[in-house]
Amino acid sequence: MPPFLYLFLGALAIVSALGVVVQRNPIHSLLSLISTLLIIAIFFIGEDAVVVGFLQIIVYAGAIMVLFLFVIWLLNLQAEIGPTGHVVLKVFGSLAAAALATELFLFLSAPHLEVKMVREPSGYGSLASLAGKLFNEYLVAFEVTSVLLLAAVVGAVALARRIPDEVELGASDVRAATAMRAADAARRVQG
Amino acid sequence: MIPLTYMMSLSTIIFAIGVAGVIIRRNILVMYMSIELMLNAVNLAFIALGNRLGSMDGQVIAFFVMTVAAAEAAVGLAIIISTFRNRETVHADELTLMRW
Numbered sequence: 001m002p003p004f005l006y007l008f009l010g011a012l013a014i015v016s017a018l019g020v021v022v023q024r025n026p027i028h029s030l031l032s033l034i035s036t037l038l039i040i041a042i043f044f045i046g047e048d049a050v051v052v053g054f055l056q057i058i059v060y061a062g063a064i065m066v067l068f069l070f071v072i073w074l075l076n077l078q079a080e081i082g083p084t085g086h087v088v089l090k091v092f093g094s095l096a097a098a099a100l101a102t103e104l105f106l107f108l109s110a111p112h113l114e115v116k117m118v119r120e121p122s123g124y125g126s127l128a129s130l131a132g133k134l135f136n137e138y139l140v141a142f143e144v145t146s147v148l149l150l151a152a153v154v155g156a157v158a159l160a161r162r163i164p165d166e167v168e169l170g171a172s173d174v175r176a177a178t179a180m181r182a183a184d185a186a187r188r189v190q191g
Numbered sequence: 192m193i194p195l196t197y198m199m200s201l202s203t204i205i206f207a208i209g210v211a212g213v214i215i216r217r218n219i220l221v222m223y224m225s226i227e228l229m230l231n232a233v234n235l236a237f238i239a240l241g242n243r244l245g246s247m248d249g250q251v252i253a254f255f256v257m258t259v260a261a262a263e264a265a266v267g268l269a270i271i272i273s274t275f276r277n278r279e280t281v282h283a284d285e286l287t288l289m290r291w
Contacts, residue, residue: 006193010201017205017228021212026220033224036205040231047198047242049250052257056234059257064227064264071268072220075275080218093214101207108199117192118245125250133247134254145258152262159269162276 001046013039025079026072030065037061048125198239206232219271219281223264230260 016039019032037060044053123129134142205228212225234253241249275281 001193003193006197010197013201014204014208017208020221020224020228021208021215026218029221029224033227036228037231040205040235043198043201043235044238044253046193047238049238049242049253052238052250052253055254055257059261060227060231064261067264067268068220068224071271074272075220075281077218077220077281090215093211096214097207097211100210101203104203104206105200108203109196117243120242120245124245124247129247130250130254133251138251138255141255145255148262149258152265156265156269159266160272 001043006046009039009042013043024081026077027069028079030068030072033068034061034065037065048120050125051127051130052125192242195239195243199236202232202236202239205229205235217283219274219283219286222283223267223271227260227264230256 013036016032016035020029020036023029023032037056041053041056041061044050044056121129209225209227209229209232212228213222216222216225234256237249237253237256239249241247241252271281274286278286280286
């Protein structure tokens with residue numbers, strides 16, 4: 001990646017990341033976040049992580065952000081009007097973030113972190129090499145991740161489900177439901 | 192190739208913006224988006240370092256971070272929806288039931 005492209009995209013990424021924090025309308029925050037994610041995906045591709053970069057576009061900027069969009073629609077969120085928080089909190093938050101950035105920068109630019117440049121093996125970043133790592137060295141983690149995703153799907157459905165309120169049902173409905181449940185139980189005992 | 196320090200400083204700045212977003216904003220959804228911002232900053236650092244070391248491990252870990260972020264987003268948004276259904280708000284300061 002040429003240096004001027006890095007500077008341009010880096011500035012764009014920082015501006016759109018700031019946009020996530022300062023916009024009043026959640027939809028605008030979300031659009032800024034999507035643009036940040038797309039720029040980060042370009043950085044991934046520039047760093048020879050082509051597969052992960054495209055996964056970032058498809059899974060992150062595509063799927064997860066659409067989930068956010070649906071939730072914003074579902075909750076009918078409007079732009080916040082008036083003050084959006086305490087001034088003290090804003091000052092403190094900005095100072096804390098700046099201090100954190102400085103500290104991390106000082107730590108990460110220390111000479112002991114200067115890694116030795118290694119020439120990349122051929123096929124670096126390709127789908128084959130990623131899959132080779134994933135299904136050999138990281139097989140257990142991969143399987144655990146699939147269980148995690150299953151648990152997340154079940155958990156999300158269980159959390160977002162509207163539990164039918166028995167109080168709202170008419171008395172006859174409750175009686176019918178009870179009878180049906182009794183019949184069910186009887187059938188199970190017989191079978 | 193871009194020097195490692197440049198990539199690390201970009202990652203650091205985006206991470207700090209995410210931290211500031213979680214501290215400053217009171218809208219739960221925007222706080223959540225800031226968390227996603229932090230996860231992506233860390234992914235950027237992983238991939239840049241892995242590239243400099245000539246190792247695929249950074250990319251594999253970034254892949255796992257993305258998977259966990261997807262699971263986290265699904266569960267977190269479900270929590271936000273059920274909270275909104277019960278309390279009619281997404282403002283973090285109004286959710287004080289468990290405050291001591």
